[in-house]
Amino acid sequence: MPARENLPSTIRRSPRKAQDTYAATLDSATEQYGDGEQAHRTALSALKHSFEKVGDHWEPKERRGPSDAQAAGGVDTDRPTAGGVDANASKKHLLDVARRLDVPGRSRMTKAELVTAIGKANAAASRRSLEAERRS
Template identity: 65%
Template sequence: MPKTTSRGQAKKSELPDTIKRSDTKAQRTFAKAHDSAAKEYGYGQRAHRVAYAALKNTHEKVGDHWEPKAKRAKGPSDPQARGGRKTSRPAAGGVDANASKNHLYDVAQRLDIPGRSSMNKQELVQAIKKANRRKSAKARA
């Protein structure tokens, strides 16, 4: 099912919940990428993966929604998003794993993750990923 209207706007009823709670640009980016991928590969999981990879270039997941990345930080969030067709590298679940440790610490602080001051960069990525999943699940309930 197309995720954009004939005018190019995102159909909110067709978007995943975390994207519904995000800004208009995130919604439009996901919807347009999904529709383009659906024309190429058909509707299904592959079109969703392509749409999320496109979204990860401009946004990062913080809690239960997606926020724009800083202009200097645009690009793939993790090796999976950078990937290509046969990539089997682990995804970071929307967390910008390529961001600086300071940025990850700031996100962890906003999400109130305990023990963040003693974590290394990879631990921060995993803790943020876990906190994001928790917040998304709570928002669905």
């Protein structure tokens, strides 16, 4: 699988099943769409159906399915994406993820605020991991 050679760093730090899902979908999408943005978006979309981003890696979701309104609505929607956060998860689950990521003020946040805060914490964790990789 050519895609396996160029996995994004967040996926390389994820379970083998997440890597396999992304790589297989990317290979298939590349055959159909060519090696471009659409193929990568397709692979990421497939990954988000079974995994959610937590910090600098992806973890299996409690339930398979769309992770946000954009994924549920399809290609022609104008809805924002949650960036790998499972916005359809329960508030209890989101609070647990926020606790693991040490999001300040999480106990007073609404579900939508938790999704946004987790997304920001994920981005920060990914940046830190990339910087650490570059230094080593």
